[in-house]
Amino acid sequence: MSITLTSPVMVILGGVWGLLALATLVVWWLAPAPDSELRQRIRSWWLIVALCSLALMFSRAAALVFFGLVSFLALKEYLTLIPTRQTDRRVLFWAYLSIPVQYFWIGIEWYGMFIIFIPVYLFLLLPVAMVLSGETQGHLRAAGTLHWGLMSMVFSLSHLAYLLVLPEGEYPHVSGPGLVLFLLLLTELNDVAQYCWGKLLGRHKISPTVSPSKTVEGFVGGVATTVPLAALLAPWLTPFSVFDALLTGALIAVAGFFGDLSLSALKRDLGIKDSGNLLPGHGGILDRVDSLTYTAPLFFHFTRYFYF
């Protein structure tokens, strides 16, 4: 079951590789120390871009396995960070097992089950499994934190993968991988743009108690970069009208910002700086997918409601 890559996807992917090569040159010039954080970050970007390109180009199954793996790593990092009870070991095991099941619903294109499996069935079942262990101390916290993790790292992120199986053929030039690429590219570039504008012009802290590095200037700069970029890319990868393209650009920029902020609040609550060290220069995988946990479901439902 291979997916046909329309040539626009290849062109844009080529553009991403070119952009990254350019960014690498700039960073080499800006940060001469071989192990500076900026250089590490670029090296990790190469890995991310290479893996995403492979996953999107190979086959639908490969892409589903890849995004399932991202969910697994994100959930594992989350469960490593938060306090868990030893009595819940079996329950956490079931929570991990829900990942292949959730991506299986996507593989067989069962939308109804995909959309309720975690918010309804796991929401009801996992606390039951916790209750059966007989431990009531910390029950609400354990059930609540586990469900939050599953909703963010599995349910929300899996919306990215459901874009792959939206019905094809209605719009001749639009493919699942194209929509995924559009969402991934804008979400990540928005992160980068916010960072760069914040570094260049940042004066006014937007949320000093949650994330002191976020500024009004960075946020506005991010929106002002992502919105025109969305309009530029939309005709290649999406069925959107110009107005809708601008709207999704704004949606991604704002949602991505709050996804980022939401993870910052979590890290602050736990008293840590980075969520892990899987991606040198970025921190952990949560530091990279935080914006996506907000942009993926919102973009998906916008697209599905208005176009599919």
Next chain:
Amino acid sequence: MGYIVLRLAFFLLIVKPFLLLAVGINVRGRNRLPVAGPALIVANHNSHLDALVLMALLPLRLLPRARPAASAEYFLGNRWRAWFATRVIGIIPVAASGGRSRAEALGPVRDALTAGDIVIFFPEGTRGEPERLGQLKTGIVWLVQQAPNLPVCPIRLHGLGKVLPKGDWLPVPFFCDAWVGEPLRWEGDPSRFMAALATSLGG
């Protein structure tokens, strides 16, 4: 020799993929790991996975030389476990001292070091509570006195007691850490050595 092939296959096909995917070990100070035998690796102990993780940290070429010291009572307890532990993993069975002399209890460990092996040794003697360093036994002092110039490499493990704690058989994925510390040297003072050891193992 045949068992070495089995051990390599076990680590390459089962242990390493499992540690990479289900666990994910973040190693710091990898350059301080021993590069040849004989050497003594000491670590805190919370899980059956500890010895496998420490062996997997070593380059493959050293795997035939790596030997965890482990409880004879438990690992030689039944025939299959004994076969797997002594042949595939290559443990050095250590009997509880129970009133016998140090030389009798830890003699096989000293012999392995003399033969040039990389011995993995858990000074707590048994698996304790996750992330709480138990009382260190002083057998380690006797051991380093037998070979005072031997490099002792302390490795502090974190998280494996959550992945597979004592008394459970089902591993649950969590990220784990391994900090390889500065090598410890025997300078003739047992209490200072034990204090340095406890510090480097997170006590």
